[in-house]
Amino acid sequence: MSVRDVVISAEGLGKRYRVGAHSPYRTLRESIVRAVRAPFARPAADASGVVWALRDVGFAVARGEVVGVIGKNGAGKTTLLRILARITRPTEGTATIRGRVGALLETGTGFQRELTGRENVYLNGTILGMRRAEIAAKLDEIVEFAGVGPFLDTDLKHYSTGMQMRLAFSVAAHLRPEILLVDEVLAVGDLEFQKKCMGKMEDVRGEGRTVLLVSHSLGAIRALCARAILLDAGRVAAVGPAEAVIAQYLAATHSDAADQAVPVRAHFSPSAAIRVERVRLLDAVAGGFRVHWRQAISLAVTLAVEVPLAGVSVGVGIRGPEGSHVFTVHHDDDGARGWDFSPGRHEIEVTLENTLRPGFYRVHVGAHRESGRAGHLFAADVAGLEVLGTTADGRPAVSSNTGVVNGAATWKGPQ
Amino acid sequence: MIGGGVEPVRVIRPAGGAADLRLAELWAHRELFGFLVRRDVTLRYKQTTLGVLWAVLQPALAMVVFTLVFGRFARIPSDGVPYAVFAYAGLVPWMFFAAAIAQASQSLVAGANLVTKVYFPRAILPAAAVASCAVDFLVAFGLLALLMPLYGVVPGPAIAAFPVFLGLLLLVTAGVGVWLAALNVAFRDVRYVVPFLTQFWLFVTPVIYPVSVLPEALRPAAGLNPMAGVVEGFRWTLLGAPRPSAGLLALSAAVGLAVFITGVLYFRRVEDHVADTV
Numbered sequence A: 001m002s003v004r005d006v007v008i009s010a011e012g013l014g015k016r017y018r019v020g021a022h023s024p025y026r027t028l029r030e031s032i033v034r035a036v037r038a039p040f041a042r043p044a045a046d047a048s049g050v051v052w053a054l055r056d057v058g059f060a061v062a063r064g065e066v067v068g069v070i071g072k073n074g075a076g077k078t079t080l081l082r083i084l085a086r087i088t089r090p091t092e093g094t095a096t097i098r099g100r101v102g103a104l105l106e107t108g109t110g111f112q113r114e115l116t117g118r119e120n121v122y123l124n125g126t127i128l129g130m131r132r133a134e135i136a137a138k139l140d141e142i143v144e145f146a147g148v149g150p151f152l153d154t155d156l157k158h159y160s161t162g163m164q165m166r167l168a169f170s171v172a173a174h175l176r177p178e179i180l181l182v183d184e185v186l187a188v189g190d191l192e193f194q195k196k197c198m199g200k201m202e203d204v205r206g207e208g209r210t211v212l213l214v215s216h217s218l219g220a221i222r223a224l225c226a227r228a229i230l231l232d233a234g235r236v237a238a239v240g241p242a243e244a245v246i247a248q249y250l251a252a253t254h255s256d257a258a259d260q261a262v263p264v265r266a267h268f269s270p271s272a273a274i275r276v277e278r279v280r281l282l283d284a285v286a287g288g289f290r291v292h293w294r295q296a297i298s299l300a301v302t303l304a305v306e307v308p309l310a311g312v313s314v315g316v317g318i319r320g321p322e323g324s325h326v327f328t329v330h331h332d333d334d335g336a337r338g339w340d341f342s343p344g345r346h347e348i349e350v351t352l353e354n355t356l357r358p359g360f361y362r363v364h365v366g367a368h369r370e371s372g373r374a375g376h377l378f379a380a381d382v383a384g385l386e387v388l389g390t391t392a393d394g395r396p397a398v399s400s401n402t403g404v405v406n407g408a409a410t411w412k413g414p415q
Numbered sequence B: 001m002i003g004g005g006v007e008p009v010r011v012i013r014p015a016g017g018a019a020d021l022r023l024a025e026l027w028a029h030r031e032l033f034g035f036l037v038r039r040d041v042t043l044r045y046k047q048t049t050l051g052v053l054w055a056v057l058q059p060a061l062a063m064v065v066f067t068l069v070f071g072r073f074a075r076i077p078s079d080g081v082p083y084a085v086f087a088y089a090g091l092v093p094w095m096f097f098a099a100a101i102a103q104a105s106q107s108l109v110a111g112a113n114l115v116t117k118v119y120f121p122r123a124i125l126p127a128a129a130v131a132s133c134a135v136d137f138l139v140a141f142g143l144l145a146l147l148m149p150l151y152g153v154v155p156g157p158a159i160a161a162f163p164v165f166l167g168l169l170l171l172v173t174a175g176v177g178v179w180l181a182a183l184n185v186a187f188r189d190v191r192y193v194v195p196f197l198t199q200f201w202l203f204v205t206p207v208i209y210p211v212s213v214l215p216e217a218l219r220p221a222a223g224l225n226p227m228a229g230v231v232e233g234f235r236w237t238l239l240g241a242p243r244p245s246a247g248l249l250a251l252s253a254a255v256g257l258a259v260f261i262t263g264v265l266y267f268r269r270v271e272d273h274v275a276d277t278v
Helices: A028-037 A077-084 A117-127 A132-146 A161-173 A191-206 A218-224 A242-253 B023-028 B030-047 B053-073 B083-110 B124-132 B134-150 B157-186 B190-204 B216-224 B226-239 B246-271
Strands: A006-018 A050-062 A066-070 A092-098 A101-104 A179-183 A210-214 A227-232 A235-241 A259-261 A274-282 A297-305 A309-319 A325-330 A339-341 A344-352 A359-369 A376-387 B009-012
Touching: A006 A077, A006 A210, A050 A077, A050 A092, A050 A210, A050 A227, A050 A235, A066 A077, A066 A218, A066 A242, A077 A092, A077 A101, A077 A179, A077 A210, A117 A132, A117 A161, A117 B030, A132 A161, A161 A191, A191 A210, A191 A218, A210 A218, A218 A242, A227 A242, A235 A242, A274 A359, A274 A376, A297 A309, A297 A359, A309 A344, A309 A376, A325 A359, B023 B030, B030 B124, B053 B083, B053 B134, B083 B124, B083 B134, B083 B157, B083 B190, B083 B226, B124 B134, B124 B157, B134 B226, B157 B190, B157 B226, B157 B246, B216 B226, B216 B246, B226 B246
Parallel strands: A066 A210, A066 A227, A101 A179, A179 A210
Antiparallel strands: A006 A050, A006 A092, A092 B009, A227 A235, A259 A274, A274 A297, A297 A344, A309 A325, A309 A339, A309 A359, A359 A376
């Protein structure tokens, strides 16, 4: 691309944050006390608690391109967007931007429960950089897209969460800057509304606007972006065609292969009689120990047995990234008989219903004899499992649902 | 851009470097300023049962209490003006000042959800906080206009100089406001200091007493407190109280200007780091 067509260019961008024991807040009292005690000392620069959220980041985006930014949590995606949106200053490096920038780091910024829907549309639109006249011209469109017409002059506090989210996205979707920076705002509302949002994003692309889109939803990146940037630990790990960058991301996100040997040292309590030798994830995504959101987790476990064992109960457990226990199931939970093993290799298969939220988990396998605790045979941490943020057909996980497992609920609002 | 056109080119660099007030950018965000002021005012009156009445009651009640305690019981002199009007004419600018600096000092921290999500010149937040107190000021001022004829007080020709003191009031309030807003980001205990500061400041400001109770030689020095110049100026131009000394007025104006300029410069320094600290 010629230099003239480059609308966003970043060179050597870096952002340093202080972390650790010292909070970023100082108090006036402390500062005065320190100044009285040692009037000429300069505050000590504490180099230990320094973290580079972004380092040496350089790339260029041409006019009309829709570029995705992907990476793990904490890779620096949002920091990059915040710098380009001028919310925070870089510690080093420069970025040059040609054109009016609109940033969408969240929807509904500045929404006030005590103001009416109409007042909030104007307030939020103005905050996002729209002119009053622009908002007035688009008000009908915004309201219609959000489907809140009859409630326009009702206070926002009487809106349902869904209505608030739709109104917020609708204002944002009608932003018309030349360059749009979007952070993970597509996955709001119900499925039908998500489809509308994706459609709106495709319109934006069709209008030749330049978009930088941060998302965990690889499906959305695939659908909207021709190119993508992969950030890893604050640095650019890859830039190129979206499909290739996504493949690299998936390959790099997890070291665990879908089919792997389980070493003896993975066993917490090795047993001479029986151990796990191999574990395989069936229907793995891109060759990793990885499943789509809500995709059943089917495992094939190879057990190596040295001595004949009777009445063995085999269990599979899932633990959270910090070791929290999510659940453990045993093959005899429903009263089934224990399994008998003869010496040699045995493969068993188990399919777990996947109720996990997107994220990283550990898979544990264990066995004991029916006689309970004393009959404990072994337990082993066999693999790291990643649950992706998208379903097999590319739809994003419901983003506002949080926690370890997918919550499901039926609601009844105020009458 | 080489090909012409009006496409803005923006270079993002690390903080620091030349202090640039970016006035053009402030002007470009005037609509946001307007909406934030409207939001603050609407919320304030929507959330109180008494609504706008509150703006009248607050200074009126303070006037009644002050008149009884200081005018009747303590018999504080009032430069020949009925004490009630005398005290009220001081309370009107004072209450605006006190409310505005309290709002402004919290503005950046209270606006954290905006500051961390969108870019705009941060000075808009304390400026809008100060401006949103103008409604209360106008209501209270209207009450003063009703009160004066009731007590037979009419302004003399000095009223021509009133806009000067209104300007000084705004300058001092904005100056102290941006100072406190920026300090509150850098130091989190500032919000505990503000109420104490305001209370202390009230007593060193000639609101309940005239400067003329001070020894003659000390009077100009009272001007070191820029609010002294404002309050004395309000009384002189509106109530026809004796003209404050030129020394006091000059000193108040100079200190007020200095507070404003240093406040704006300090705010500019803190501004670049606001999103990382609030």
